[in-house]
Amino acid sequence: MKRKNKKFQKKGSNSLNRLSLFQKNDGRFSKNCPLSIKNAPIIDYKNIPLLKKYISDNGKIISSKITSVSFSKQKKLTKEIKKAKTLGLI
Helix, strand or coil, rough: CCCCCCCCCCCCCCCCCCCCCCCCCCCCCCCCCCCCCCCCCCCCHHHHHHHCCECCCCCCCCCHHHHHCCCHHHHHHHHHHHHHHCCCCC
């Protein structure tokens, strides 16, 4: 009985074990945007309690990867936060 040459075989080299670059990672960023749901608060420079949720203690705007806000809402948030800062509300 011949032995298979195990020199070139890797253990667990199943194609299902590898994660492709084009596969969606299920657990990473699966949250929905909290500002796009029904009855969501309006993003406005006068809505200070909402804007303070998206600002760090140092006064920097928190990224959308952390807050899971959509791209369009993040742009609007940034614009309104900067407007509130220039007016001295924050």
